[in-house]
Amino acid sequence: MENTLSNLSKSSAIIPSLERHYIHAKNGYKRRKTINLLMLSMTGLLSLMAIVPLFWIIGYVFYKGGQFINLDFFIQTPRPMGIVGGGVLHSIEGTIIMTIISALIAIPPGIMAAFYAAYYPNTPLGVALRFGTDVLSGVPSIVVGIFCYALFVKPVGHYSALAGGIALAILMLPTIIRTTEEMIKLVPQNMREGSLALGAPEWRTALKVTLPAAINGIITGFLLGLARAAGETAPLLFTALGNDRFEAGRMIQSGLHGGQSIFKIIGNILSQPVDSLPLTLYKYAQQPFAERVNQSWAVALVLICFVLFTNIIARIWVQSRTGKR
Amino acid sequence: MVRQVMDREVSKLKNEVLLLGSMAEEAVLSAVNALYLRNHVTARQIFISDQEINKRRFAIQNAVLILIATQQPMAHDLRLMTAILEVTSELERIGDYAKGIAKVTLAIGDEQFAVPIQDIQMMANRAVSMVHRSLSAFISEDEIISRVIPLEDDEVDRMYESIFQRALKAMIDKPDSIDVTNYLIWVAHNLERTADRATNICERTIFIATGELIDISDLSFSISQTPGQEAY
Amino acid sequence: MEISIETRENTSVKYPSLVSLPVLPISNKGLLDGFEIKMEILNLSVFYNKFRALNEISVKIPTNRITAIIGPSGCGKSTLLRSLNRMNDLTPKIHIEGEIKLDAKNIYGKGVDIVDVRRRVGMVFQRPNPFPMSIFENVAYGPRLYGISNRMLLDEIVETSLVKAALWDEVKDKLNQSGMTISGGQQQRLCIARALAVEPEIILMDEPASALDPVATIKIEELMQTLKTNYTIVIVTHNMQQAARVSDFTAFMMINQERAGTLVEFGATPQIFTNPKNRQTEDYVTGRFG
Numbered sequence: 001m002e003n004t005l006s007n008l009s010k011s012s013a014i015i016p017s018l019e020r021h022y023i024h025a026k027n028g029y030k031r032r033k034t035i036n037l038l039m040l041s042m043t044g045l046l047s048l049m050a051i052v053p054l055f056w057i058i059g060y061v062f063y064k065g066g067q068f069i070n071l072d073f074f075i076q077t078p079r080p081m082g083i084v085g086g087g088v089l090h091s092i093e094g095t096i097i098m099t100i101i102s103a104l105i106a107i108p109p110g111i112m113a114a115f116y117a118a119y120y121p122n123t124p125l126g127v128a129l130r131f132g133t134d135v136l137s138g139v140p141s142i143v144v145g146i147f148c149y150a151l152f153v154k155p156v157g158h159y160s161a162l163a164g165g166i167a168l169a170i171l172m173l174p175t176i177i178r179t180t181e182e183m184i185k186l187v188p189q190n191m192r193e194g195s196l197a198l199g200a201p202e203w204r205t206a207l208k209v210t211l212p213a214a215i216n217g218i219i220t221g222f223l224l225g226l227a228r229a230a231g232e233t234a235p236l237l238f239t240a241l242g243n244d245r246f247e248a249g250r251m252i253q254s255g256l257h258g259g260q261s262i263f264k265i266i267g268n269i270l271s272q273p274v275d276s277l278p279l280t281l282y283k284y285a286q287q288p289f290a291e292r293v294n295q296s297w298a299v300a301l302v303l304i305c306f307v308l309f310t311n312i313i314a315r316i317w318v319q320s321r322t323g324k325r
Numbered sequence: 326m327v328r329q330v331m332d333r334e335v336s337k338l339k340n341e342v343l344l345l346g347s348m349a350e351e352a353v354l355s356a357v358n359a360l361y362l363r364n365h366v367t368a369r370q371i372f373i374s375d376q377e378i379n380k381r382r383f384a385i386q387n388a389v390l391i392l393i394a395t396q397q398p399m400a401h402d403l404r405l406m407t408a409i410l411e412v413t414s415e416l417e418r419i420g421d422y423a424k425g426i427a428k429v430t431l432a433i434g435d436e437q438f439a440v441p442i443q444d445i446q447m448m449a450n451r452a453v454s455m456v457h458r459s460l461s462a463f464i465s466e467d468e469i470i471s472r473v474i475p476l477e478d479d480e481v482d483r484m485y486e487s488i489f490q491r492a493l494k495a496m497i498d499k500p501d502s503i504d505v506t507n508y509l510i511w512v513a514h515n516l517e518r519t520a521d522r523a524t525n526i527c528e529r530t531i532f533i534a535t536g537e538l539i540d541i542s543d544l545s546f547s548i549s550q551t552p553g554q555e556a557y
Numbered sequence: 558m559e560i561s562i563e564t565r566e567n568t569s570v571k572y573p574s575l576v577s578l579p580v581l582p583i584s585n586k587g588l589l590d591g592f593e594i595k596m597e598i599l600n601l602s603v604f605y606n607k608f609r610a611l612n613e614i615s616v617k618i619p620t621n622r623i624t625a626i627i628g629p630s631g632c633g634k635s636t637l638l639r640s641l642n643r644m645n646d647l648t649p650k651i652h653i654e655g656e657i658k659l660d661a662k663n664i665y666g667k668g669v670d671i672v673d674v675r676r677r678v679g680m681v682f683q684r685p686n687p688f689p690m691s692i693f694e695n696v697a698y699g700p701r702l703y704g705i706s707n708r709m710l711l712d713e714i715v716e717t718s719l720v721k722a723a724l725w726d727e728v729k730d731k732l733n734q735s736g737m738t739i740s741g742g743q744q745q746r747l748c749i750a751r752a753l754a755v756e757p758e759i760i761l762m763d764e765p766a767s768a769l770d771p772v773a774t775i776k777i778e779e780l781m782q783t784l785k786t787n788y789t790i791v792i793v794t795h796n797m798q799q800a801a802r803v804s805d806f807t808a809f810m811m812i813n814q815e816r817a818g819t820l821v822e823f824g825a826t827p828q829i830f831t832n833p834k835n836r837q838t839e840d841y842v843t844g845r846f847g
Contacts, residue, residue, distance in 0.1 A: 194686040194748065197644060198699045198755060199675035208698070213689040328775075330782060330802075394830040395801040 058304060065301025068294040077247055081289050088299060090246040094161065094274035097248070098240065099230055101165025101270070106172040107222065114180035115206055129177070137174035144170050145235030153239055159273035164240030171232060172225040179221025183214035216318050223314040227307045233278040241273040242283060277303050331396040335405065338388060339464050342409060342416075345381050346460040348374065349416045350453045352423035353519060357449040360430045360512065361442050368430040371423055378420040382413045404536060405466075408529040412463060415522045419456060422515040429508045439495035439502040440488060440509050445516070448484045451477070452516045455523035463526055468534035471527040475541040481520040488513045588824065592619040595759060595789040596641065601655035602817075603636055603645065610636050612817035613655070616808055618759075623781060623790045625804035625826070627797055629846060632810045633818025634793040638761050641791065642678035643671055659759075676703070679752035683764040685744035687736030687751075692728050695736045695747055699755035714754055722750035723780050742773025749780065753788075760784065762792040766799065778803050797842060801830045809838045 072087045079086030113129055120126045144167050152163035187210050195205040211218075236242075248269055255265035277299055284296035352371055359367035389406050392398065398406055455477055462470040492506045492513075524541050532538050596618040603611040611633045618624050626634045639645045640657060643664060656663045664674045676699075688695050696715045705711060715732070719725040724746040728739065736747055745765060752760060762781075766774040781790055781803055794800050800807055807829040809822045822835040833839045840846045 188684075188686065190682055190684055190686040191688065193644065193647070193680075194682060194751075195688070195698070196647065197642060197675055197680040197682075198702060198751070199672040200698075200702050201672070204702070209688050329779065390831050391827040395827060397798050397802070 058308075061297070061300045061304050065297040065299075068298040069301060073295070073298055081287070081292065084291050088275075088277070088280055088295065088302075090243060091275040091277045091280040091299070092302075093248045094164075094240065094243070094246060094279075095230055095276040097161050097269065097274060098165045098168055098236075098276060099226060101162060102168035102172055102229055103222070103226065105166060105169035106176055106225075110173050110176035111180050111211075111218070114177045114184060115210075117177070118181045118184040119202075119206075130181075133174045133177045136170070137178070140234075141167075141171055141232050142234035142237075145238040148235065149238035156271075158271070159239060159241035160271045161240055161274040162270040164236050164274065164276070165270075167235035167239045168229040168232060171235065172222075172229045175225035175228070176218075176222055179225075180214070180218045183217030183221070184210060186217070187213040220314045220318055223310050227310040230276075230306060231278055231303060233276075233282050236276055236279050240276060240279065242275045242279050243273040246272060246274050277306075328396075331392070331398065331402070334388075334392050334396070335402070338385065338392070338409060341381065341385050341388070342412060343460065343464055345378065345385065345413060345416050346456065348378050348381070349419040349423070350457055352378065352420050353426070353449060353453050353456075353516070356423040356426035356430070357446055357512070357516075360426060360433075361446060363430065363433070363435065365431055368427040371427040375420050375424050378417060382417045385413045386410055401533065404533045408463075408533050411529055412460075412526055415525050416460075419519050419522050422519050425515050426512050429512050433505055433508055436505045437502070438509065439499060439506045440491050444484065444488055444491075445509065445512055448481065448488070448513060448516045451481055451484065452519040452523065455481070455520050456526070459523045459526040459530070463530045463533075466530060466533055468531055471530040471534075475524040475527050478520050478524050478541075481517055485513050485517040589617055589619055592622070594618065595620040595660065596791075597656075597658040597661075598637075598641075599656040599658065601637070601640060601653070601657060603633075603640060604652040604654070605648070606650045609815065609817040611640075612813060612815070612819045614810075614818070614820045616820055616823055618789060618791055619806065620789050621785055621787070622805040623785050623792060623803055624806045624808065625800035626791065626793045626808045626810060627795070627800045627841075628810035628818075628821075629812070629841065630795065632812050634795075634810055635763055636818065637810070638763055638791065638793045641759070641761055642675050642680055644675075644680065646671070676755050677757055678759045678761060679755065679757035680761045680763070681745070681748050681752055681765050684768050685741060685748050687744050687747050690736060691733045692736050692739070692747060693732040696750050696754050699751060703755065715750075718750040718754040719747075721753050721784070722746045723776065723783075724750055740773070742769050742776060745769060745773070745777060746780065749777075757788065759789045759791065762790065764794055764796075765792065767794070767796070774799070797830075801826060809833075809835075809841060811837055811841070 074087055074092065075089055076087035077089050113133075117126050117129045117133075121130070148163050148167040148170070152166055153159055156163075191209055191213060192205055195209045196202070200208075251269055251272075252265055255268060260268075281296045281299040281303070284292040284299065287293065352374055355367060356371050358364075359371070389409055393403075393406055396402075455474055459471065459474050461467075462474065489510060492510050496503045496506050528539060528541055594617045598614055598616050598618075601611060601614045602609060614637060626637060628634055636645065640653065645651055645653070653665055657665060659674065659677065663669070664678075688698060690698075693715055696718050697711045700711060700714050705714070716725060716729075719728065724743060727743060728734075728747075731738075736744065739747065745768075749760075749765075766777045769777065778799065781792070784790060785805075792800070792804065804826045807824065807826045808820055809829065810818050811821050813819045822829065822833060822838045824834070829838060830842055833842060837846075
């Protein structure tokens, strides 16, 4: 009897050779290559077609609007119609104010609602939240505008920045809730348990552990919602209306001179009708004066830049945070 | 820092093996001494100490078992474990040889020795010395010394051969000394086996170091081959 | 070297007594005599909805020792572990019967402060889960929870905990870096430091090294040995060899016919792995299970 151990060390493993009778690649290497190339080209072409409108728009707006951008544009209020010069300071201020208001109104409830929906998805409120959010995101913005008119403009008797801010907040809310909820669900259950196991209550865990862990996505979602809200026109028609004479700086100065408290000054600012950039664009583009039309192109440029800028910031922020992780 | 626990346990085990070895060596020397002095008390004591030897051997084996189960030693450590098991076995056997010599003391009474007892004492000295040194080499895992010590086995074999021849002659010259002389041959035989045990311990040490189990008697076969030894 | 024969009259030489070697207990009666018992689990049954997941488990956890819970997948080891610090309360539709006594007080009793239970019974999870904050803040999270805000005191606690977790030397220069930037093994030690920072009495470990490489695993195992002098440790592991290496006592669990987890055998670790009393334990430990 041979020593099997020594056999193992001497011979290499023997594999029965595969009899290749039944399976073999079809001939037509060339044919396959051609089909591959065709598919690739088609995909590339169609992708290009999808991107073209974006670049076209950006390019055209830059071209048309770039001609009319100057420093005055950003720091001056409008001149009377027909006269060259002046700027859209009022719109810029209006946009900024209403964006801030809408952020302040939308973020806290949005995040809390997202937590509730993420933690208790099967309760009646949780189900209602998720369903409601989906519906709300589909409601046309002009309907939101009319709703805000009925609730916040008519009873008060005048248009206001506040009403505009509320309308924008309602439009932002679904995006914020949805994104936040998704990001919360992405935080590992592990991490939440780690905090609870130390004895921390749920709220503290949510605030100090889950929220910071999800903050990247939350901020991205917020910025995207913001970019969208800043570009809304329809709801503002019924709530903020527009105001050529709006100049926050002057209002603050006169208020301080007049010895008014900071709250009164802010209240004053908020209750004024204001313009926003998209609103201004809407109005200027339809006017017969060449100056106005040119300026509307410039506004379009500003808006596009704002959207681009916001997206780029969002992306850089996320990358810098994940780089550290 | 890694495997601190196991290293600690291994060094404890090695200490216990050394201790067991001392007990076995002590038993052999003490037995031969008792024979020389015809001290029956000492001889009986050896039987009692042998129980302690057995107890300790069992404890060491148990500890090795536990160590293997709980620490999963590999490679060198694993060889060390199996070698310890075998060495304790050898040491216990040496203890049994001492017991055998003690039995002879109790059986002989006061009769004259037909063979000079000093020769037996010298043989005992040499054999125990071999055991002691091979055990030290085992503990310090010294492969080199372990290859050298077995060569002394030839000398022990020669001593045995000489005692054997003289015993034969004594038995032929004085037939009434056959009993005593027979016992003495038996004692010498036990001592010769003790030296063999020492050789085995050396083999185990080489095994730990190299992973090879060699039979040293093969190596020195050509040198020590004399008539009367083929029985081994 | 020759040994000379000394002439002796009597040879009753005294040898040192055999205390240094481990000894297998003959029977398990009185196994835990002389041990302080940190936690006692009495007839614990856990139900998910109507389904019984754990069946009448009774076991005593000795203080300052490492107790391992082993058994095949799905036998309820993690469920049992999570009951010990009431983390099971987080699972919906769960129902507990029986008692778990921490120092003779039932943690499921009326009026028991869960936060205090969770402080005294710390937990380390299978996958390291550092918080998204700096290493310092990770460890300081616990103490802050209990009202400690003095910066100097926090510094001291953080350093002590990281030293105890054998991580201080490796991170003392980067305490402000995010806890996510260190290696997996270091993250796990960070989680251990975090658990130690609230001065627990027991540390529960749910397969603490299963997500780590062998070198990191050995570091965690050695850490457990140093920790056990001051803490009681209960570890769940599916790695039998790890349980054998690390623990002093082992509990073996299995699923019974009704798909509930039961305790099959509890004993000293050397005995469970060299000579278990129960046939099922023997089958599992020798790998002949299933």
